[in-house]
Amino acid sequence: MTESGFVIIDGNELTCEEGETILQAARRAEIEIPTLCHDDRLTPAGACRICLVEIEGSNLMQPACATRVSPGMVVRTVTPRVDRNRQFILSLHLADTIQDRNLAEDNSPSRLHDLAERYGTSGQWTPVSSPRQGRPSDDNPYNQFRPDRCIACSLCTRYCDQVEAVSAITLAFKGARTTISTADERPLTDTTCELCGGCIDVCPTGAMTEKAALAWGKPERELEKVRTTCNFCGVGCQLDLNVDRSANRVVKVTSPPSGTTVNDGNLCVKGRFANDFIHHSDRLQEPLIRNEAGELVPATWDEALERVSEGLLGVAEEHGSDALAFISSSRCTGEENYLMQKLARAGFRTHNVHQCAAT
Amino acid sequence: MTNSIPEIREADFLFVIGSNTTEAHPIIAMEMKRAVQRGARLAVADPRAIWLTEIADWHLQLKPGSDVWLLNAMAHVIVTEGLENRQWLEANTENFDAVRETVLRYSPEEAETVTGVPAQAIREVARAYASTEKAGIYYTLGITEHTCGTDNVYALSNLVLMTGHLGLRSSGLNPLRGQNNVQGANDSGASPVFYPGYQRAADPEVREKFGAAWGVEQSDTTGLNLNEMMKAMGDGRLRGLYLMGEDIVISEPNVGRVEKALNELDFVVVQDIFFNESCRFADVVLPAACFAEKDGVFTNSDRRVQLVNRAVEAPGQARPDWEILLDVMKRVGLKQPEYSGPSEIYSEMASLAPKFAGISHRRIGREGGLQWPVTSEDDSSTEYLHKDGVLRGKGLFQPVEYSPPFEETDPEYPLILSTGRTLYHYNAATQTRRSEGLTTKQPEAFVEIHPSNARKLGVQDGQLVDVVSRRGRVRCRAMISRQVRRQAIWMPFHFPEARTNYLTTDAGDKVTGTGEYKVCAARIETVDQAAATQASFPGSYAAAVEG
Numbered sequence: 002m003t004e005s006g007f008v009i010i011d012g013n014e015l016t017c018e019e020g021e022t023i024l025q026a027a028r029r030a031e032i033e034i035p036t037l038c039h040d041d042r043l044t045p046a047g048a049c050r051i052c053l054v055e056i057e058g059s060n061l062m063q064p065a066c067a068t069r070v071s072p073g074m075v076v077r078t079v080t081p082r083v084d085r086n087r088q089f090i091l092s093l094h095l096a097d098t099i100q101d102r103n104l105a106e107d108n109s110p111s112r113l114h115d116l117a118e119r120y121g122t123s124g125q126w127t128p129v130s131s132p133r134q135g136r137p138s139d140d141n142p143y144n145q146f147r148p149d150r151c152i153a154c155s156l157c158t159r160y161c162d163q164v165e166a167v168s169a170i171t172l173a174f175k176g177a178r179t180t181i182s183t184a185d186e187r188p189l190t191d192t193t194c195e196l197c198g199g200c201i202d203v204c205p206t207g208a209m210t211e212k213a214a215l216a217w218g219k220p221e222r223e224l225e226k227v228r229t230t231c232n233f234c235g236v237g238c239q240l241d242l243n244v245d246r247s248a249n250r251v252v253k254v255t256s257p258p259s260g261t262t263v264n265d266g267n268l269c270v271k272g273r274f275a276n277d278f279i280h281h282s283d284r285l286q287e288p289l290i291r292n293e294a295g296e297l298v299p300a301t302w303d304e305a306l307e308r309v310s311e312g313l314l315g316v317a318e319e320h321g322s323d324a325l326a327f328i329s330s331s332r333c334t335g336e337e338n339y340l341m342q343k344l345a346r347a348g349f350r351t352h353n354v355h356q357c358a359a360t
Numbered sequence: 361m362t363n364s365i366p367e368i369r370e371a372d373f374l375f376v377i378g379s380n381t382t383e384a385h386p387i388i389a390m391e392m393k394r395a396v397q398r399g400a401r402l403a404v405a406d407p408r409a410i411w412l413t414e415i416a417d418w419h420l421q422l423k424p425g426s427d428v429w430l431l432n433a434m435a436h437v438i439v440t441e442g443l444e445n446r447q448w449l450e451a452n453t454e455n456f457d458a459v460r461e462t463v464l465r466y467s468p469e470e471a472e473t474v475t476g477v478p479a480q481a482i483r484e485v486a487r488a489y490a491s492t493e494k495a496g497i498y499y500t501l502g503i504t505e506h507t508c509g510t511d512n513v514y515a516l517s518n519l520v521l522m523t524g525h526l527g528l529r530s531s532g533l534n535p536l537r538g539q540n541n542v543q544g545a546n547d548s549g550a551s552p553v554f555y556p557g558y559q560r561a562a563d564p565e566v567r568e569k570f571g572a573a574w575g576v577e578q579s580d581t582t583g584l585n586l587n588e589m590m591k592a593m594g595d596g597r598l599r600g601l602y603l604m605g606e607d608i609v610i611s612e613p614n615v616g617r618v619e620k621a622l623n624e625l626d627f628v629v630v631q632d633i634f635f636n637e638s639c640r641f642a643d644v645v646l647p648a649a650c651f652a653e654k655d656g657v658f659t660n661s662d663r664r665v666q667l668v669n670r671a672v673e674a675p676g677q678a679r680p681d682w683e684i685l686l687d688v689m690k691r692v693g694l695k696q697p698e699y700s701g702p703s704e705i706y707s708e709m710a711s712l713a714p715k716f717a718g719i720s721h722r723r724i725g726r727e728g729g730l731q732w733p734v735t736s737e738d739d740s741s742t743e744y745l746h747k748d749g750v751l752r753g754k755g756l757f758q759p760v761e762y763s764p765p766f767e768e769t770d771p772e773y774p775l776i777l778s779t780g781r782t783l784y785h786y787n788a789a790t791q792t793r794r795s796e797g798l799t800t801k802q803p804e805a806f807v808e809i810h811p812s813n814a815r816k817l818g819v820q821d822g823q824l825v826d827v828v829s830r831r832g833r834v835r836c837r838a839m840i841s842r843q844v845r846r847q848a849i850w851m852p853f854h855f856p857e858a859r860t861n862y863l864t865t866d867a868g869d870k871v872t873g874t875g876e877y878k879v880c881a882a883r884i885e886t887v888d889q890a891a892a893t894q895a896s897f898p899g900s901y902a903a904a905v906e907g
């Protein structure tokens with residue numbers, strides 16, 4: 002089965018497994034190697050070159066994300082040459098995108114800028130005027146592609162190919178003109194795209210970004226993330242609700258990192274985007290009771306609860322408890338379902354309690 | 361699910377039946393795609409050419425409602441070719457011979473005439489399933505929403521038991537739950553037959569225990585399930601209804617009858633986040649908080665209890681359902697402990713249900729989601745069930761015979777109508793339809809019709825048509841599609857203005873009462889396109905109620 006051997010990374014002797022990359026071995030030992038175009042869920046592209054490391058016996062540096070370890074390999078990740086390369090690569094990519102962090106961030110996190118802050122750059126670079134193009138008329142509701150921020154790392158297209166497996170987007174054109182497009186430059190909603198938003202999630206520069214969050218305008222680091230469980234299907238994806246506290250508002254929904262929860266960093270269109278309902282003006286905001294004229298009119302909680310208890314007790318007195326039915330909900334929490342059946346069984350001594358279990 | 365979601369990617373054979381996974385459970389579908397990319401073989405049994413069939417090795421396009429025939433024929437292949445796992449089934453199961461005898465009467469050739477699936481394909485899939493170690497079965501409502509839903513599940517579990525695909529990683533029997541907390545609602549005892557933790561209400565000792573804990577003697581009258589409730593509302597046995605977080609006027613089958621019955625009730629409370637369709641029948645409407653505005657737990661398909669955390673304040677005077685329920689309990693005279701919040705409510709439940717005894721909000725916060733059973737503080741999360749042999753002694757084989765759907769086609773209603781959900785909407789769509797993006801992608805109701813049928817009827821793609829069953833009539837757009845079989849039509853049930861459930865039958869499964877949403881007889885009528893403008897679109901249900 003799996004053969005294992007040893008590698009030496011920065012002087013640490015590590016066991017490694019056959020087929021493993023330098024990056025994987027290093028991560029297990031908590032040795033940090035920066036990456037831009039890498040994602041654990043995807044096959045390596047070796048496109049961005051930020052992860053280059055030195056390997057003894059080889060003149061060229063090699064990408065840690067795409068190079069497999071071999072037993073006895075000696076790797077160095079902290080050398081002046083490695084550092085110089087990181088700064089050089091970061092400058093190169095920055096010159097190819099928006100350089101000003103504040104501009105670049107408007108609500109889209111940018112790993113590129115984070116890394117530039119962390120590892121530094123090699124001085125000022127004149128921006129390349131990149132001729133990348135967006136799609137002429139893409140009126141899809143969720144995804145804004147801003148070509149001037151793209152570094153053609155292909156994370157988005159690989160995600161769409163390999164994880165969502167619908168291949169709705171693709172790299173188009175060559176060289177500095179390389180851009181992300183669709184077949185015949187059609188709007189996303191006319192393609193096989195399922196609006197999962199995964200491409201937005203993996204983009205390291207904010208070139209793929211969420212329209213609604215963009216319009217909200219606060220940088221992501223000013224939002225508070227609240228971890229919770231999705232309220233749609235039975236997969237139980239973990240979500241991070243990105244909340245603007247001062248406005249009491251869920252601005253967008255992101256996934257916890259891959260490898261940490263049951264959804265492995267992925268979400269579907271409902272979990273990621275169908276959150277408008279939370280702050281919708283149609284939400285019920287006050288109790289209603291039916292008046293003499295047969296209309297539902299606003300009431301206080303006290304009045305409404307009184308009506309509820311009178312109504313339920315009235316039926317129980319006149320027709321017996323088994324004339325009452327309690328329908329609970331798979332949309333509510335476990336605790337709420339517990340209380341509903343307790344209300345039926347202990348409050349009214351009936352087992353007439355159920356929920357729409359099948360749908 | 362007997363297995364865990366992350367195990368799917370390691371499977372070598374997947375049998376997906378009655379589940380449009382990419383639409384209803386996209387994240388599980390991603391795991392399936394991953395398995396296939398790794399080289400796993402995939403067999404999909406579904407009347408429609410759903411997306412997964414594009415990457416499947418086999419598509420068994422069976423006639424709706426003929427699942428038992430297909431599954432018994434697969435079992436037939438296994439037992440006649442000696443592919444059963446003798447050693448395992450002798451050690452772990454009972455009653456194999458009864459099933460063996462039954463399935464011997466279900467030959468693949470005959471199955472072909474009933475189900476429309478080639479005998480050869482049935483053979484191949486049965487062989488591949490039986491001979492692959494990591495082989496899992498995945499199903500959803502396409503299996504359960506039939507009058508023979510329970511039989512379908514037995515037929516599946518017979519396959520699992522005879523091949524010993526249980527108690528192993530990536531192999532087992534996996535129902536994918538449709539709603540976020542179906543599992544959790546059942547776990548919590550929102551069921552006439554179970555107290556929390558699947559303790560039987562029919563068992564006097566169980567009733568004794570809960571009676572003592574709650575200080576109220578428990579009733580020994582059997583409760584009604586949802587399907588029976590709907591009927592009891594109609595015949596006067598039920599007089600009052602407390603409805604929380606469900607829109608039965610959209611979601612229940614044969615809804616015309618449900619509406620009539622709701623009108624007859626003396627008292628109806630509806631508690632929800634929106635003014636849903638059922639609110640029209642309410643005496644009191646209580647505004648509830650949504651999931652982003654409260655704390656608690658949801659339990660997903662793989663029995664994973666996970667936290668729901670409050671992120672924002674509820675609008676206006678809306679309050680979390682648990683707070684409202686506690687208030688109601690107090691008002692009707694049921695004294696309640698002063699819970700500090702949902703975590704204490706959970707602890708009370710865990711103290712009464714051994715399966716959850718080791719689960720608490722604190723522990724989930726520390727360790728992440730926990731998969732029950734977790735029987736004590738020291739017990740760990742259970743990734744897959746039946747690891748140490750079948751639970752509760754031996755796995756029991758249950759022979760099942762095919763029984764036709766409640767309603768069969770006839771010259772007047774020649775088409776089989778099935779219903780389901782789509783990727784972009786969710787149930788009654790009260791939430792998803794308020795998302796602009798989802799509505800642009802899929803703005804309105806439609807009915808899928810096979811091109812050959814459409815040609816016969818003279819129906820164009822996108823034209824308005826009436827779908828008619830013995831119970832109602834619904835107007836919506838025709839979508840010409842090869843996804844459906846020739847004699848079948850398919851509709852989503854999310855749209856209040858074209859309520860599919862005016863058409864469906866409320867004939868329920870004999871055990872669970874689950875409605876037969878997947879099969880009813882219907883016909884398509886063309887309508888005068890000039891008169892049938894968008895404006896007449898919403899009006900279809902009034903007529904149905906009268907009729």
Ligand code: SF4
Pocket residue numbers: 157160161165167168169170193194195196197198199200201
């Ligand atoms: S949203 Fe999902 S399906 Fe659509 S292009 Fe992005 S990754 Fe592909």
Ligand code: SF4
Pocket residue numbers: 150151152153154155156157158181203204205206207208209
């Ligand atoms: S849009 Fe983002 S993820 Fe896609 S290639 Fe450009 S920078 Fe990479």
Ligand code: FES
Pocket residue numbers: 035036037038039046047048049050051052053064065066067
């Ligand atoms: S992360 Fe290795 S080349 Fe981009």
